[in-house]
Amino acid sequence: MSAAKKALKRYFGYDQFRPLQDQVIQSVLQGEDAIVIMPTGGGKSICYQIPALIMDGLAIVVSPLIALMKDQVEGLHANGVEAEYLNSSQSQKQQAAVLERINQGEINLLYVSPEKLLSQEFYYLLLQLKINLFAIDEAHCISVWGHDFRPEYTKMAYLKKQFPHVPVIALTATADKLTQKDIVNQLGLVEPKVFISSFDRPNLSLNVAPGKDKFKSILGFIRQRPHQSGIIYCLSRKATEGLSEKLKNAGVNAAYYHAGLSAEERAKRQEDFITDEVPIICATIAFGMGIDKSNVRWVIHYNLPRNIESYYQEIGRAGRDGAKADTLLFYSYSDVIVHQRFIEESALKEVSQAKLERIQQFCDAQNCRRKILLSYFGEHLEEDCGNCDVCKNPPSSFDGTIIAQKAFSAIVRLKEQVAAGTLIDVLRGSSRQEILNKGFHKIKTYGVGKDISYQDWQQYLLQLLNMGFISVAYDHANALLLTEQGREVLFGERLVNLIHLAKMKSEPKPKPIIKTQKQEAREGLFEALRKLRLHISREEKIPPYLIFSDASLHEMAQEEPTSELEMKLISGVGVKKYQLYGELFINEILEFRQNKNREAKKSGESFYQTYEFYKQGFSVEEIASIRKMNNLTIYSHLASLYEKGADIDLLEYLNSSELERIGAAYHSLNETSNLKDLYLFLHEEIEYYKIRLGISYLKVLSS
Template sequence: MPFSNATRVLRQYFGYDSLYPYQEEIIRALAEGEDVIGVIATGGGKSLCYQIPALLSEGTAIVISPLIALMKDQVDTLRECGVSAACITSLQDYRERRETEAAIVHGEVRVLYVSPERAVKKEFFSLLKKAHITLIAVDEAHCISQWGHEFRPEYRELSRLIREFSHAPVVALTATATPAVQKDIIAQLHLRRPRRVTGSFYRKNLRYEVRSKKDTKGAILSYLRAHQGQAGIIYCLSRKGVEDLTATLRRSGIRALPYHAGLTRQEREAAQEAFVRDRVQVIIATVAFGMGIDKPDVRFVIHHDLPRSPEHYYQETGRAGRDGDPADCILFYSAGDLHRQAFFIRQESSAARQRSAYAKLEEMAAYCEEQRCRQAMILQYFGEEPPAGGCGSCDICCSPRERFDGTDVTRMAVTCVQALEVPCGSNHLIDLLRGANTKKIRELGQKNTPGYGVGKAYSKDEWRSFIRELIRMGYLGRESGAYPVLTVGEAGEELLAAGADTEEVYLTRTKAVKDDHREEPADPGFLRLKALRREIADREGIAPYMIFSDAAIREMVARRPTTDAEFLSIKGVGAAKLERFGPAFMATLRHEDSKADNSARETLRLYCSGCTITEIARERSLTPDICAAHLTEAIEGGEQVEIDDLVPPHRQASIREAAAREGTRDIRRLKAVLGDRFSYTDIRLTCAADRQRDGK
């Protein structure tokens, strides 16, 4: 298994020029016969970590995968890249299975996918002994650990397969594994002094946001209307929640389908296929959905309800933006979600698992309530150092925050907690501070409690934020468990003891996030190539992304390849895809160019005669964005176009600073960083002028 050929294989089959450092480390270790445990973020290229070694070897790699739908998608994708891949599943008929088995025995299958249940059967062992097995890959390896978030007992038997074929190196891969889970994976699979490789959990293209649960259905509907044509997943806690939201969206004209365990297998498979093939915009699902999805162009993941752990949340949001383009991750939250999740935790039979689950739920509450960078909190949970200064794109980093003197607020909360004879949780404390007339307050006779009603000026959401911040700062404490009660912390005792001489306590409060984000207007050429991709996909019976990703199509539109060599240089285009799809896509581009040249020249002529973009758009019945795109093409074609009238110099300077800081001139990435103060037109024209200036 010579590692020196890895880059050549990567380019030939998958159309990329380089590996990530963690991919290279895993592949090199496997090439040298070592076992590996790899923790790599969803969308970080886990599959290549076993697909490349499989192609470097002269035999067959066995991949243990948890879902049939995922296996089928992986096999179809590999075949489109020219790789001999197969799977053995319960859905195959006798003839198809025998043909696959014969191909395995004759060494014609390089990558073979099977479920964990099949992988440990004696008859499967007998089949594999007739083949040349060179690698065993366990995908979604967290399923083997009782401390993982998707524990599957059948995974525990995989050590039998590994012992049977002990000559083959083993790679266990997962997107979410705490140190305890990693240790359990190693023990359960009997990995031999494995190399531990952890990629970054930082998904820079994901925009994390938490919203309060107020008219949640209306907020979701508003978001979807503003992002028409984009694919996304919405998670709900219950089947009823899934069905209700699906009905609401469909009545409003949104192409949506439900997915939950109460549907038949055929209904679930039909919904998943419709989503993967872009026939519906949205899937509304319980956590039963997503593990088998390899769709790269999911532009948003919305959680209608609170997930029970950071692992669940990270893996589910990780299904967004796997192509590297910006994507939104929005979580709707209320304190009631904590009680619902706590109810499910209490059903756990193991006290140890209950304690672990409560701790994870507390981490989710902190994620929602604390006023800290969302990405930083996720990274710290998984033991990774967050970026200095925050991510710059989550709601906390982008929303205006106000630091204010919160001494009185702190004193209100601490005094009230100290005065209580019966300890209480956050919600009850908020009711006391806001002077609520609840049944519990009346039964306990707490209307005369010091602090009752003194916090009416602040909303429940504001008090939740303040209490969370006071706990983090040590003014309050909170016990763990099913019913976490509040206590006075050390800093709180010092504050009360100091009386009027206390130092000021500063807290923060944030304004609500406005959903005024809009995506980049779609380029007509991009839309036509997507239509061509959809036409080919329907004819071939495969998902559109298996032909080319959106990112690859966007690069084609930008670079306009006209030769095989130029087309092959597009990221994601390998030799097999060039041969099968290259001629049709290049012919479409040539046709577009012949029409666009005349149109762009007319726009340039009118602009040079003194017309503004708005005037040109009105004159030619075009949008201002298309006219700006014409001028961008003119600049990139060498025409001298003065853009100071289009983009004021101070705005150009801000765009250039962002490009230098981020190390990119990618329009969508810069838009995500700069926000809504800058239009795509501003960024596109400035970057075009800079490329012309730099001769690039």
């Protein structure tokens, strides 16, 4: 394990293993089979890469996607690790070159697809080599109970039969007990140790919103996060194309991705996303499993995922570097209906139905979402997470009995033969021809719910469905049926509480954050380092995150390393990374410091000159004339100097009445320093310079 720790620092730049990594590595080094379940971004690959680096021989890694292999091998090369892959994307000449390196013993890790592993020629190659480890990545694909089943994976049991003394390690981000058991049986693992890491990803914020005004919400969400990379998952190919087009028309650099594109086009769009040429991708679930991009800062689900496993794996593609990342899931009645149709055609109806109900319960949660998510994976969280929408803004409920009774009465009067859309049209008094032709406008409850919008009715019906008051006859055109509990509500024997629907504006204004000069400088340095990283990545034609992760850049901005020793203490800076990029980033930090000092000195000198004239008795107008500046600038100097403790009498320039009014406005506007906002609030009756002086006086008074 001493050698393992040295390899971790040398190649990956980390001082410590993450939880469970060292235990898995120890097990592999002892020749034991293992199942490793770690969340996306939890460090699964280290569990087999480190043993491969310190053991004699070659490690074989089975990976389901060509793009994933390419990504991981490029990442290993960037860290100075000798790794290669063999797959159908290579020419015969390229494959021959890889085979030559294998025969020369130059490679530590070889990535192959399950199809390649099962080929006869590859089997003969394995017999000639010293194999130290088989690692089966994305191992849930081996199980019919997993969410990405791959038939080829089920034929890999021959590995243990032909190579009984070589440890096999199966790795996945999500696998319930049924899937774990299936993995053991399908691979023929011998008394494997099972390592289950915490599924908690505290860096991910969890948010769920009603599926209304989705585009406006998404646009506001993106505009609050400039320069960030993100994925928007959609249920259909058509939705990815439409959303991508609308975003581009709104000036957002986005593209779409789905299985209907040609292989060349899919590869191109994936490459553009990985290299940040196109930072935002609208995609079906066909996208993502092959992405090892660490700087995805957010994931949006445009539609409800089919189960919690899929949701968890997809949000896990954000924040893989451990830095803060956001997730947003839109939840609508129509999505539930679509999933139900899929379930009706499924061979695993009961399991699929149960899993859909669990994701619905997660969306309807009135308590900490992270607790619900973790409990699904058998993990208990003691305290509320504080980083989900429910924790930050606990939902409020109201007595919705009358709303429910209106809906239930209409369902009964329509003889439980209409779907939700028609029911809502009747409640809202629609004059749609079909409603009139069928005589639905004549029933007593026609139009009783016209004060509620169509989208809000959808959300209320969804709540009532999930509470068990209504059900859906999926085999009868999705007609709504009233349950026994629903009848109790209809006849006044039971009350119903509904949740107030969340209101998301198109561009919600975040609460003003007052940043210190140090915080602003840190953010400025991070942005300078990010731009340098992007410049290098485009010159070298490699993804930015392969140079340094966002987490490493944030740490550099915090610590400001200016020597080799200091830079190598930054997490993620190994020997090879320092050799390639260390000095470039140190120079950028030094240049940023010099510019900052230069600006501070220049600003300080200017303020000092103003103060010297003030002490000599010159008026503001005279100082402005001498220094060739406007009066407001000089007043601003005096205000800043006063805040720093200079002996200046600000009350010389404004009276007590003006100061009182400025104070009232300042506190009414949440202590904003925006002069224009204060000027307008004061009905343009107090001059800008007096407002500036008044704010400084109040700040010093309250400090």
